[in-house]
Amino acid sequence: MEIKIKNLTKTYQTKQDAKKILHQVNLQVHHGEWVNIIGRSGSGKTTLLKCIAGLIPVDNLSTISLGPLEMQHATEEEKRDFRRNHIGFIFQEYELFPAYTAVQNVMLPELPYKNKEELSIRAKELLETLMLEHRIKAVPDQLSGGEKQRVAIARALLNNPGLLLCDEPTGNLDRDSRDQILHILKKCQAEGRTIVFVTHDLEILPYGDRVMSMNSGKLEEVDAEIVATNPFP
Numbered sequence: 001m002e003i004k005i006k007n008l009t010k011t012y013q014t015k016q017d018a019k020k021i022l023h024q025v026n027l028q029v030h031h032g033e034w035v036n037i038i039g040r041s042g043s044g045k046t047t048l049l050k051c052i053a054g055l056i057p058v059d060n061l062s063t064i065s066l067g068p069l070e071m072q073h074a075t076e077e078e079k080r081d082f083r084r085n086h087i088g089f090i091f092q093e094y095e096l097f098p099a100y101t102a103v104q105n106v107m108l109p110e111l112p113y114k115n116k117e118e119l120s121i122r123a124k125e126l127l128e129t130l131m132l133e134h135r136i137k138a139v140p141d142q143l144s145g146g147e148k149q150r151v152a153i154a155r156a157l158l159n160n161p162g163l164l165l166c167d168e169p170t171g172n173l174d175r176d177s178r179d180q181i182l183h184i185l186k187k188c189q190a191e192g193r194t195i196v197f198v199t200h201d202l203e204i205l206p207y208g209d210r211v212m213s214m215n216s217g218k219l220e221e222v223d224a225e226i227v228a229t230n231p232f233p
């Protein structure tokens with residue numbers, strides 16, 4: 001899925017004041033590309049992901065398009081449907097429901113919309129491809145961090161999305177689990193999915209095609225090799 005962002009400005013209104021967090025961000029991500037986004041804590045990376053997903057309103061004159069969807073012309077319902085069908089989210093904290101098993105966690109978001117048996121078959125298939133066939137009945141507390149993140153990836157892939165938005169998905173993992181997750185995401189990219197990946201971990205950068213740096217709400221492309229030696233000048 002291609003992403004085109006032009007002139008994106010985002011201001012958070014609070015009761016006391018208005019905080020401008022993103023400043024005229026421009027970004028084009030090609031279909032099947034993996035773009036990493038780095039930057040200091042609080043610089044606006046998560047806010048950018050939320051804007052891309054249409055989860056929060058953006059300021060006037062900002063435009064974001066995801067494939068055929070022009071966000072500024074879409075209704076909330078159209079954005080919600082588009083998210084459900086075309087975007088997979090993967091977070092640092094996994095965001096699994098503690099009372100449900102792995103397979104139930106994968107199925108849950110789609111239960112209101114689809115046939116339960118078909119969903120269960122698809123969820124089990126995904127868990128198998130992520131080498132979790134022996135853990136489908138485990139609840140999150142019984143899973144390691146890497147296993148939890150693989151369950152979360154299976155959930156993100158349930159609708160076969162063209163775009164994966166990843167917010168520090170390896171931030172809580174040890175090196176081996178991190179590398180396993182990165183290889184899985186690399187495979188997702190090889191299947192034609194577009195990936196936007198927020199990270200503090202510079203060792204991840206070689207997995208992506210390009211690096212963008214967020215600096216106080218301004219986004220610019222940077223050279224991965226230079227970043228490796230001087231991350232946040």
Ligand SMILES: Nc1ncnc2c1ncn2[C@@H]1O[C@H](COP(=O)(O)OP(=O)(O)OP(=O)(O)O)[C@@H](O)[C@H]1O
Pocket residue numbers: 012013014019021039040041042043044045046047048
């Ligand atoms: N709903 C909100 N209302 C007001 N301010 C907000 C809101 N959400 C985030 N902010 C502020 O926007 C700024 C950017 O936050 P954001 O979460 O996008 O940063 P980040 O680069 O992802 O940080 P981190 O790397 O720590 O996750 C921060 O100053 C934060 O306090």
